[in-house]
Amino acid sequence: MILSAAIPCIALGLVIGLSFRLSLVREIDASARSLNTAISQSVHRNLGITEEHLRVLAESASEGSNLEPLRTAMDLMVNAQAEMKRILALDADGRLVLGIPEEPGSVIRDFSGLRFEDRTEFDTRFSRAFLSPFDGQVSAYLARDIPETFGIARIVIELNLEELSSFLMPLRIFGDDMIAILDDTNRYIAHTVIRHVREQGYESETALAETGHARFRRDGTTWLAWSRAIPGTPWRVVYYRNEERAFAVFKTEILITLLVTVSFAVAAFLSVFKLGGSIDRAIALYSRKAEAVSRGNYGTPLPPPYREFSGLSDSIESMARSVMEREATLRKTVEVREQLLREIHHRVKNNLQIIISLLTLERSGLARSGQGDAFNRSVDRIRSMSLIHETLYEQENLDSIDVSEFASTLVDQLVSAYGRTDVRLTRAFRPVRLPMDAAIPFGIILNELVTNALKHGTRPDAVPALEVRFGVEDGWCELSVSDRGPGRKTGAPNDSGLGLSIARALSLQLEGSLALSSGADGFGTVAVVRFPAPANAAFPGDALEDPPA
Amino acid sequence: MVLDRRHPPALAASALALVLASCAPKPVLVGATLGLSGPASAIGVEGRNGIEQAISEINGRGGIRGRPVELIVENDGETVEGGRAAAAALIDRGAVVLLGGMTSAAATGAREVANERRVVLLSPTAASPDFSGIDDYFFRIIGSSDQQGVVLAGEALRRGYRRASVVLDSANLSYSKAVGSGFEAAFLSGGGTVVETRSIEKPLGFDFSALADSLRRDRPDLVLCAGSSFDLASIAQALASREFRIPLFGSMWARTPDIFGFGGRTLEGTVLTSGADANDPSPEVSRFREAYSARYGEPPGFAALYGYEAANVLAEAIRAVLDGGSRLDGPGIKAALLSLPSLPSLHGTLSFDRFGDTFRPYYLFEIRGEAFVRIP
CATH class of the missing domain: 3.30.450.20 (PAS domain)
Structure with a gap:
């Protein structure tokens, strides 16, 4: 310049x-x-x-x-x-x-x-x-x-x-x-x-x-x-x-002309220098405003710093208006679809509740023939799925679910459903968001492991206790469910039961694994499920944690 | 700052232009000691013109290896003292090499200084044999003057002349004595006799009437004047004023165009010798003659031609020194001149012996109708 x-x-x-x-x-x-x-x-x-x-x-x-x-x-x-x-x-x-x-x-x-x-x-x-x-x-x-x-x-x-x-x-x-x-x-x-x-x-x-x-x-x-x-x-x-x-x-005339010429050139140079600075500043401000528009602040006013920029300002503002209108339309469409999805989740949840109710009615007849447990467990599984749909339609984001809250609720419901208010419950859930296709398997796995623990994880000589933890560590989601039961003794049903089979199968579906081990003192069972954490699974938020017993 | 970042090529170009502007090639300073005034100055004036013509052409071709040649001139008055003073003044003014010393007298003085200061002096026309066979800083492109006498004696004998009176210019005795000696030796060997040898002590104010009377008393078949055009023309005028018609012979020094102004028709039939013929029809001489005539309004004489040749020979030597990366000084230029192969000249080629001398043939001319007509 x-x-x-x-x-x-x-x-x-x-x-x-x-x-x-x-x-x-x-x-x-x-x-x-x-x-x-x-x-x-x-x-x-x-x-x-x-x-x-x-x-x-x-x-x-x-x-x-x-x-x-x-x-x-x-x-x-x-x-x-x-x-x-x-x-x-x-x-x-x-x-x-x-x-x-x-x-x-x-x-x-x-x-x-x-x-x-x-x-x-x-x-x-x-x-x-x-x-x-x-x-x-x-x-x-x-x-x-x-x-x-x-x-x-x-x-x-x-x-x-x-x-x-x-x-x-x-x-x-x-x-x-x-x-x-x-x-x-x-x-x-x-x-x-x-x-x-x-x-x-x-x-x-x-x-x-x-x-x-x-x-x-x-x-x-x-x-x-x-x-x-x-x-x-x-x-x-x-x-x-x-x-x-x-x-x-003619040296005097030459000198005067030279001085005038040099003065003129210096003055012109300084003016241009100053003008150049002011133009640079105005254009920098204009660029920042245009950037704001490009970031989505479509309402940012973009007055042209110079007449020559009028066309450009008009173009950008017109473009911003068009984008804004299109975005509003899209947002409306998304809202309608979200509403629709929420409604679907709600209906799925209601339908699952109906199924639960129907199964519960059926169970009353089957209990007499000794098949009530199977019904109960099926009901629990369906409830866990229903709970996910319920959580989904109640939250703003329909793509994923914060499983900490859901898991906490599910554990509470299972403890309550099995009438195990005597169990000393310890929950530690860090905020983790899972997409729908991972959340449902996760819910069923949690349901199976907690149900197993509630059913088999007690012994007469010890205070029943259940510890459930979930969080993300080094790119892996880790769910652990521990009890203070007799442990993984020979003949214990927990290695080969349907619940564990489902949990193991769903762990594999999540590209993870299920590991069972005994507690540190030889008692109790520790079930740990690990699977790769989806992108941005962990997010800042309050952990749901029970106070130490 | 913006300027620096965005336009380094422009800045670099400007800086380069400034540097180049302040680095104009240094000229090669050539000094010329020439007799430019007085009755015998035609040889010096013509020599200067020939040298100027050559340097103008050299500079027109871009100089010597890009360096222009600058000529500085001092008037030596054709005297020994003048030659000495002029050579010293030219060297003091920065001349790296000298041209000139057109007469042997002036060359004698200039040569002394050139040898003292170890600066090459290249003379176009100083023909005295006193300079021959000496390894010094003096070079010349003309043959020895005794040969002029020999050639003139041959012509005199051919014409059947047997008695000769010889007149020598004492102001340039080194030259004129050699012409006289060469003439006498050849004339004697051919059966002739030199009845008397006389001297012109100082041309201006010299009593040419008395000389004419003496010559008349000698009753020679011819008079040989080893002198300038002024000397020879004055003798011719003096003899004519006495109605004494006798064949006149003159050495090369007198063969300058101003002789016609001095002597007019009294010179008709005079025989002269010269080592160069500016009317030679060869392409080289014709080209030079035309360029010279366009520049100076009149045709060149032998001194102009020799001056032109000397300047070109010198340019070749300087070019050789610059090509060889040697120092451009007396020893360097001397070595280059001695090592140069035969050099092109307007009349064939020329080369120096180890003493800086050269041999050039001499031609004979006769004045007919105020023109020099070459005798076959």
Whole structure:
């Protein structure tokens, strides 16, 4: 978020900075072009003076009756005009007819090697820069051809290039700017750094060979240079500006722009940072509320933190409403079904009660024939099943049953049914919930074991006692029923009776086992049934426990 | 924090860009001691232009192993003292190798400093035999100057000349004396005679009229000038002003384009020698000539060509040093130059002997209509 916001800020800063730099470059370029035009015209005017002198000399040569007027004019000009180093009057073959200043010791008479540019559009012809045969110094010449008079066909002025270079000096805007005049081979005719002329330097930037602009690095400095033709000549003027200095002129403006840009970027960055934090917080709150809705709190209001979230809020709220309505419908359906199931359990229980009643009636007849016990035990078994159904329809949860309460009731009923109020009863039932398919076998097993204990677990020399425990330990449900009877003596019916057979069979059905053993002192019987505890069988709750006797 | 976690590549790239920006390859600083002013400076100016042309092309190709070549120049004025001062100044400015010493006089001074400071000096045109057969830091890609005299003597004899006057430039005596000696030995062995050997003590202000008068008195069949273009043209002007027409022969030093400005038509028929022909029609020379003409507005002379070749030879040596991982200093560059096989040049190939000398053939030219025309 911060980066994605910072990038536009930085980009904007760069755009502003670059725009300003570009406008500066345009400004500098425009001023340099204008300056270059002015300089080239100044040089043109300066050379124009020399050209005018050439014209005067040409007239002097043609008007006089001998060479004296020309000699006098040449003498005057060389002495008066610092920019003229030498004036030569040559014949048609380039041989010297008259030279000022006169150099008696000089052997140079043939100037046929002096080369001038080929263009004929100018009255004045311009040479390239080359070494003077007189002194070996870099020179340049202006010439004018005249109708041959007194053997003279061409007047040539040798320029004082040091003087011409000096002329350029005050035309610079800043002291470290440079101005140069180039011939058509890009050799320096004049330069504000006179060494470049003396050492016969060339401008090697090809862009400056024509009217143009170049940026290049030389001798550790980056230069901006503009080239412009000098009107009426084959020469060019080049203005060089030290780029660093050129921009330094605008350093205040650049500094202000930089400060404004940086301030803007920092402010924008901080705003975005703060805004980013507030957006993060709002979205986190919104997420928490959406999570609450997903957990089922469909009524949680979900106001959109931003307009862009309206659609999402509407969707979530609409979804929550739909789910809520569907859940209400389902709940109603479940309630109806639970009611129905409860009714079924109730009816099963009633039917079992009717069966018990019928069996009880039948037992009265069978008792006389000695078969009452079997009926009684069957009745007990059915009662235990009925009790489960009764417990089920009285409780809220129809899937499973807390067997501790049921077991306690069943034990009480059996003790009461067998008229064994003399038995010292100890019950310890921890809260254990069993599903229906385990609860009924468990109830019958409990019924069989307790019935067995009540029937056989007494002896005359001891106080009858019955201890029933049930709980979950290490993932196993464990039911133990102990009595203080004669124990598992030979011939005792409790190993092979129907009750135990049923208990054993149902233990196996619960994937468990039934173990019988004697009490610690050799008396009594301990029946222990163990079977795997269903998931979440043990649950927190109060244990039903008789106080110790 | 968010930036760090989510955008490590962007940060890494930025950091890398900064590091790379601050790690621009260090340029190879090449110094050039050249005579750039005075009447005999054409050889220095042309040499500089040829060197610049070569370095511009090398840098245009990405430099040497990625390092740009930077040229720094000092004007030695073509004198022994100037060569000494220029070489010292260039080394002090950080040059790891020197080019130049275009005249033997300037090379004499520069060579002293180069040997003292153990920096290689590769001269394009210093031809004096005084530098031959010495194991030092001086190298050159031009043959010995006495051979110039030999070639000129052969041509003089071929033309039937038997009497010669020889004029030596005292300012560059190491060179001119060798040309004169080579000429004299070959001329004598061919049946000729050197009637007189004269000297130009100092070209500027020298009394060429008196020299012309002396030459006239010698009655030679030809005058050989072992001097600069200014010397030879001034002699030609002086002889012409006396209407004394005599065949002129000049050594390679004088074969620079500025000679026409100095002498004009008085030089017509002058015979010159040179170890390079910039008008050679070979593709290599043609390409160089065109590039040079486009850059400098005029065709190259021999000094430009030799300057160009010297800079390229040096670049090969520097490349070999950098490739070998050796230190880029005088001993390293010297070893590389000596170990390089034959090197491509604009005129065939060249190689150094163990003293850093090379052999180049010399050609003959005649001035006709202000042009150097090669004599077959």
